[in-house]
Amino acid sequence: ATRKYLVQVAEGREAAPEEGGAPSAGPVYRCAAGAGGASPPAVPGLESCWDIFRLSVEKYPGNPMMGRREIMDGKAGKYTWVTYKEVYDTVIKVGASIRSCGINKGGRCGIYGGNSPEWVVSMQACNAHGIYCVPLYDTLGAGAIEFILCHAEVEIAFVEEKKIGEVLKTLPNATKFLKTIVSFGKVSPDQKEKVEQNGLSIYSWSEFVLKGDGAEEKYELPPKEKADICTIMYTSGTTGDPKGVLISNKSIITIVSAVDEFLRNSNEQIREDDVYISYLPLAHIFDRVIEEVFIHHGASIGFWRGDVKLLVEDIGELKPTIFCAVPRVLDRIYGGTSR
Template identity: 35%
Template sequence: MVNKINLEKQTYEVPNSRKPGQTGIYRNGQRPELLETFSPKVKTVYDIFTHGYHTSKDRPCLGRRSVNAAGQFGPYVWETYREVNQHILNFGSGLMNLINHTLNDPRTRGIPIGMWAVNRPEWFITDMACASQSLFTVALYDTLGPDAVEYVVNHSELEIVVCSGDHIADLLKIREKLPKLRAIISLDSFDDGAKVTPGSVSKGAIIKAWAEEKNVLLTDMATLELNGKKNRRSINLPQPDDLACLMYTSGTTGNPKGAMLTHRNFVSAVAGSYYNLDGNVNDVSISFLPLAHIFGKVTDTLAIAYGSRIGYFAGDMNTLVEDIQELKPTFMAAVPRLLNRVYAKIAASTINAPGLVGSLARRGVAAKLENLANQKGFTHPVWDRLLFNKVKQALGGNMRVMVTGSAPIGKDIMQFLRIALCCDIREGYGATETTAATACHYEGEYQAGHLGAPFPSNEVMLVDVPEMNYLSTDPQPRGEICVRGPNVFKGYFKEEEKTREAIDEEGWFHTGDIGVINERGCLVIIDRKKNIFKLAQGEYIAPEKIENVYAKDSLVAQVFVHGDSLQSSLVAIVVPDPETLPAFVAAKSPKLAKSKLSYEELCKSPEVAQLVLAQLTSVGKKAGLHGFELAKAIYLSSEQFTMDNDLLTPTFKVKRPQAKKFFEVQIDALYEAINNQPEKAKL
């Protein structure tokens, strides 16, 4: 059953599903039946590719930037679905020949294959080759670091790792700590074709000798493809409930957990997205979100399901916008961190510009926002011709729809980007454990600040959290968001206790997020069950909620809110936006502006810290934060939180214990300053 989209009633409550301590069960209002697939013939991840292949045989499939002799990037070059299909069949066959003959392993299915590389066509080919032979992949995060890589390789019992050439040495360096590792397959050839000077040894020969010394078989993808072409194996399809991959969640504490995701999980998640996003063979998607993370992997798989094309970024986030402008995508999955940067750049040249340009842009934005609020869409016949047709070129000019996820995005930023980029931008919600797809905006959504309705692949309910005073009996039902459906994972690998904590006896995955169903039937996240703590006077604090409020201000690039039960107030570490901070200081303190301090010097200034604190306090009060939820002192850091300094997970969440330790000296100094203030000043 497919209902017409009703944006004022987005969810369907299953009749007679309410029980004490929980809400009723909510499903997608347009498609209330739970979907397992988008086609009767599609039951596995490999089937998704064959569906796209039969739709678009000789159309472009995978593309990458061309590179000239000087190392400069040029236009995208493409391989068709037919060509990619041959790569998959050949590499899958070569991989099985390696396992059964070279390594003398008699197994023909259920073998883990490690993947370690940035997004590139070979990643997709490897993934599908494994699926075609009933093997499953284990993603190694490109920025996990040697300790976590060692843990994942050993925990998942990897014997074979497929990786880019730059990671061969990383694996060989820790070979003694990886007792099961038997083979490394390089995605790159070992030599670039350059002539070797007589009497010298090529780099390829050196690394091969090193691998041999470490008792590791080292080969490359091209060699295995050639072998597979000569010795072709039959397709050996998995069952829907077989593992498709082990995806290790980037936890903020402790070792990562390996989420067991099956083919049924992936197919149902893609099916839910397939109907929600309504793509077609003419769509062009850019792949840059890490394929070791579920959001990026499902997005790319979805593009293939439509028979559309995927262009991979050149590997450097600093030049991503150049890749986008060259590719001119129609579809893109993004994260708020990127969209905040896009917003800042567009706002600086439009609504925040001086003189006539700024005045004209502000009128245009106001007119388009009013249009959007009146459900007249994100385009405008006059203002787009005058202004926004140029603005949307920032993302290539052809963008049809964008999906943002992994963290909340500010309402104002979402609405501004919708009308500035003249495209449909939707916010989604998911987790590794729900194969990325839990809820998302419908087409035509004109409001922001919510997560739309459940995908057709799962259902949602809210369970009481009495210790935080969130109840299903509230005027608008509130509680912990629980998800059930064919997209919910099988459990954590070798972690039965943690699996039981996450999935209850009725199959509900408990997310730890606190949600509410609003008057339009939309899911809204309002709090987090985990990461809560008490201050000295007993108030519960959810730091992520406060961080989300502060982060909506364009002055804030990153923020970490800290407190504990021994202190009566909160402090925060703030990384100001380098482009916004100087203008903010100039507006608030002409004296400081005249001193022409650098960004780093501004961050060190106590006066600037007080100005920023006053701004965040104002933002917090406007957002309805209680007095005890406002940071009473802040430290301005000019150093970004990154994965390299171990302050961010690969999904851009702050690692709280690590951040506490990293800024321990600054946090102690902030509390000392607070505690030395006169009592009146603390109030």
């Protein structure tokens, strides 16, 4: 049988100049997977991105959520995992630490670095407290980091250890709003000195997690609604400065539901024993939403080492059951396997 991808939900119309000059219009089509509906069916209990994670922690507390390869003597070993409950406990501590810095619901938090467990923990801590997550990525250009920090009025930035130097270059200009920097790893004495000279605070990852330990009950999680902004993602800025796109909780949870609906109509589904490799940038909406889908189902996310030359090796060790890609990556993988 021929598969239908579109269904017609409205007839076309002829131009009606006598009714105010309404132009002609063709028929209206929608995706067949949604039975012609304007949006996929709502998922019970999902009002915000925080609910996606929170409900999965309740349902799958012992499931492995995030994994990375252990590096021993310079060599990558097997993936080691943390469970949904373990991630949740860290998220609550990091959220309390953010709040202790004076940042509340509606505040702006930058995240700058390659995909990692710390990236996701920082994002979930923002989700927990209704703080806008603002991803940063250096492919936007040298001046884009400073522009976004100032334009989005970022108050706290989580930064991959090797990228702290790029953030320091934005000082003192970014200090109008930026008050706290958190490294995903360690902080050198020189970095600490420069940051403090500009009136900011800087923490290593372990210091910041410890800062919120014991303060979790002091900061209640605020109510969150579908219409609330969840993240601000910036465009490439090819026609000028990068543009900030405001993305609501509703937008993301609707896409999560749409992916489920599409898979259902293809006789597929994501299960809790599925494994996904995280390598496409979390700073882009595509991978962000895909990872939300996997979290929604209590599945596992393994992170690559950040080097496309090692991606095939990471895939071989992780053995993901689902692989999302863009054409350029597939070309590189094909080139590597055909040599």
